Amino acid sequence: MQRRLFDGGFAGICVPREYGGQGLTPAHQAAFNRAIRGYDYPAEIQASTFVPCLALLLEFGTEEQRRRHIPAMLRGEEIWVQLLSEPGSGSDAAAAVTTAERDGDRWILNGSKTWTTAAWTGDWAICLARTNWDVEKHRGLTVFSFPISTPGVEIQRIELVNGTREFCQEFLTDVVVSDCARIGDVDAGWSVVTRWLRHERTISGGSPYVTGSGNRQSDGPHDPRSMVELARRLGTIGDTRTRDLIGEAQALQLVSSALVESVTRKMATGALPLHAAAMLRLFGGTKNARRATIAFELGREGSVAWSPEDETFAQVGLGYLMRQVSCIGGGTTEMARNVISERLLGMPREPRADTDAFRDVPRGPRAVGSAMRRPPAGR
Numbered sequence: 052m053q054r055r056l057f058d059g060g061f062a063g064i065c066v067p068r069e070y071g072g073q074g075l076t077p078a079h080q081a082a083f084n085r086a087i088r089g090y091d092y093p094a095e096i097q098a099s100t101f102v103p104c105l106a107l108l109l110e111f112g113t114e115e116q117r118r119r120h121i122p123a124m125l126r127g128e129e130i131w132v133q134l135l136s137e138p139g140s141g142s143d144a145a146a147a148v149t150t151a152e153r154d155g156d157r158w159i160l161n162g163s164k165t166w167t168t169a170a171w172t173g174d175w176a177i178c179l180a181r182t183n184w185d186v187e188k189h190r191g192l193t194v195f196s197f198p199i200s201t202p203g204v205e206i207q208r209i210e211l212v213n214g215t216r217e218f219c220q221e222f223l224t225d226v227v228v229s230d231c232a233r234i235g236d237v238d239a240g241w242s243v244v245t246r247w248l249r250h251e252r253t254i255s256g257g258s259p260y261v262t263g264s265g266n267r268q269s270d271g272p273h274d275p276r277s278m279v280e281l282a283r284r285l286g287t288i289g290d291t292r293t294r295d296l297i298g299e300a301q302a303l304q305l306v307s308s309a310l311v312e313s314v315t316r317k318m319a320t321g322a323l324p325l326h327a328a329a330m331l332r333l334f335g336g337t338k339n340a341r342r343a344t345i346a347f348e349l350g351r352e353g354s355v356a357w358s359p360e361d362e363t364f365a366q367v368g369l370g371y372l373m374r375q376v377s378c379i380g381g382g383t384t385e386m387a388r389n390v391i392s393e394r395l396l397g398m399p400r401e402p403r404a405d406t407d408a409f410r411d412v413p414r415g416p417r418a419v420g421s422a423m424r425r426p427p428a429g430r
Contacts, residue, residue: 052127060073064079064083065259067109070118072125096130099133101124102251102254102261103248105125107234107247107250110246116234129175130174130175131174132177133251137149144244146405147181149181150181151181151182152182159227160227161224165218165219171208175197175198179192184410187406192238192241201228202226205221252328256335273339281350324395333384333387343377
């Protein structure tokens with residue numbers, strides 16, 4: 052499907068022509084998003100091939116990296132994944148302990164990453180690693196790219212509560228990466244990561260590189276129209292409580308669309324800083340979790356137990372089990388609240404106890420997994 056979009060001239064609408072895109076504006080992408088409402092489109096390639104990987108290559112990649120990879124991404128020939136989160140650092144991306152040690156014109160990576168979406172399907176990855184232990188934690192990071200098939204990369208899939216195994220944990224053991232595959236400057240990876248996180252927060256709306264975001268005609272059982280059909284099927288459409296719930300779901304959808312349009316426009320014009328993308332992340336996560344709960348309540352006992360052939364109730368029940376994923380994946384909503392309070396509202400920042408050299412910051416055994424090496428003294 053992505054190749055069909057590319058052949059039709061609708062892939063990478065805002066990507067420069069020299070890299071395979073159309074070189075147009077976010078307004079053109081928004082118009083196309085409206086035009087395809089109700090049609091199938093290749094949604095799965097959006098995260099994380101286009102956002103954040105393609106976006107980061109456009110901003111921080113070398114000319115050779117852009118020309119080699121971005122056209123292949125737009126054609127659907129390269130799937131990219133992001134190796135960011137680590138088992139011991141939670142939402143603190145700057146606390147990465149995956150190491151990259153320089154060896155001439157190459158780097159040797161060791162460590163572990165987790166919660167990577169569909170890593171087993173990926174062709175390439177972007178990876179955050181620590182290249183300097185003797186400076187404050189934000190200053191000793193570097194971003195690399197490499198093929199998932201590189202020797203030393205081991206992928207283990209994680210089974211979730213609904214039985215799916217979409218997320219993965221990766222173990223990197225003496226993974227060799229050429230310096231020409233580095234994205235951005237050495238030890239300046241946090242500048243890349245801040246943009247990385249900003250792009251990640253726009254996956255549910257506001258990104259100029261995402262096709263169809265927020266414009267699907269139906270969002271499965273969580274779409275208000277699907278909720279109406281479910282209530283009619285159960286004979287509860289006339290209940291006051293049922294109508295209240297469906298009305299709340301519709302209000303959430305309307306507010307979400309208006310918020311995405313407003314915040315995106317204001318960020319583009321400079322009326323809001325780019326940190327305002329956290330507003331979209333926060334509302335999108337809480338909205339999706341609440342709509343999953345509403346659908347569950349509307350389904351009543353059918354949401355708890357259903358026959359094997361009843362796909363609607365299966366989606367409602369499993370959607371309820373997985374509702375908190377929307378508040379975790381792509382950066383937690385708690386982190387979005389921090390960004391909003393500190394960067395947008397000007398509230399005092401949380402005190403930090405890790406401003407010394409990262410080598411000297413106390414870390415428990417979980418922060419340094421079995422696949423990670425303690426940084427050697429003197430490096």
